[in-house]
Amino acid sequence: MKKVIILTIALLFCISKLFASKEFIVCTDSIPSKDTSKNYFIALPIILYGEETNWGFGVTSGYYFTKEGGSKASNIQGTLIYTLKNQVSLTVLPKFYTEDRDFYYSGHIKANYYPDKFFGIGRNTPDSLEEDYTSKDVSLLFQRQRVLFDVMMIGIQGQWSYYQVSELQKGGALINDSITGTKSFLTSGLGFLISWDNRDNFFYPTDGEFYKLSLLVNSKIFGSKYKFTRLTLDLRNYYPINNKHIISLQVFSDITWGDTPFQLLPSIGGNEILRGYYKGRFRDNAMFSAQVEYRFPIYRWLKGSAFYSIGDVADEIVDIAPKEFKYSYGLGLRARVNPANVHLRFDVGFTQDRKPALYFTASEAF
Secondary structure, rough: HHHHHHHHHHHHHHHHHHHOOOOOOOOOOOOOOOOOOEEEEEEEEEEEEEEEOOEEEEEEEEEHHHHHOOOOEEEEEEEEHHHHHHHHOEEEEOOOOOOOOOEEEEEEEEEEEEEEEOOEEOOOOOOOOOOOEEEEEEEEEEEEOOOEOEEEEEEEEEEEEEEEOOOOOOOOOOOOOOOOOOOOEEEEEEEEEEEOOOOOOOOOOEEEEEEEEEEEEEEEEHHHOEEEEEEEEEEEEEEEEOOOEEEEEOOOOOOOOEOOOOOOOEEEEEEEEEEEOOOOOOOOOEEEEEEEEEEEEEEOOEEEEEEEEEEEEOOOOOHOOEEEEEEEEEEEEEEOOOOOOOOOEEEEEEEEEOOOOEEEEEOOOO
C-alpha cells in the first residue's frame, strides 16, 4: 500500500504540473480561485483501485462556465471508466443555471456494465453470503428547481432507470427469484425536492451549508414495474477554522418503502458513504450515516484530509440503533486542477476490521 500511496502522490504532482501552464487548468494558489474572464475545460486520464473494481482506467472531463461569475458555476462533468473486472461505467453530470439564475437544472445520465457482488439484505449479513452477479443498467435523472433568494431552491424531478441482471451464481439467493430485482425491469418515478445552498463553492466548499430533501415516487401509473418510494435527506456543514483549514460535517439518511429492487435499496460503502467498505456491502430499506472530515493545506495546490464515518442499515428507520453502527476512517490527498476549485481526490479508507480500500476520483465525498 505504501507503494500505491507514493505513486499516487507522484501522479497528482505530475498531472498538476503538466497542466499548470495551460489556460484551461491552473494549479497554483497564486491564481484566484474564481476567474470570470473565461470558461474552463478539463480532460484528464484517471487510474483507480478498489475492492469493487480492482484497477481501473479511464478519463474524466468537465466544462466549467466560470465566465458566468458567482461562486457556483454551471458545469457539465463526465467520466468513462474500464476496470480489470471487465466493468464499464459512463457518467454524465450536468448542472446549469439559466442566464438570469432564476432556475437551476441538474441530473445525471448513467450507463453501466458492472459485474458485482451481493451480500444479502440486512445489517448483519456475513461474508459467507457473498455471491456474484452482473448488472446492466441505464439511468436518467432530471431535476428542475426554482431559485429563491439566491440560496433556496424548490422544484420537481423525474427518474427513469432500466436494469438487467445476468450471470447469477448457482445456489445463490438471487437465482431462486425470491428477491425483488432479479428480472429485467424499468423504474419510472416523479417527485419533488427542496434545497438550501449557501456554500462558497460547488466543488470544494470552505464555508456555508447545503441541505437537501428529496422525495421520489415510483409507480405503475408512471410506467414503473415496481411501486416504491424513496425519501432522502442530506445535511452538510462547512466550517473554516483558519488559514484554509476546514471542518466538514455530513448527516445523510436514505429511506425506501414498497417493493424496492435490491439494486436500489439504501446501502453503505463505496467512495462516499463509509469509505473503506465494499459499495453495497450492507443494504436494507433504511440507512443512516454521519461523517466528519478535516481538510488542510499542504503546499499550494496540494491539500490533505482525515475523515471518520459512522452508519448502519435497517428494515425501518426506527430500527437504526447507535450500538449497531459500523464505522470507518482514513486519510486523503487533494490536488486542485482549475480555478473552479475542482480537485482530484485520493482516499485510503479503513473499516472497523482495519481492511483498507483505495479511492481515486475527481470529486469530493461530500
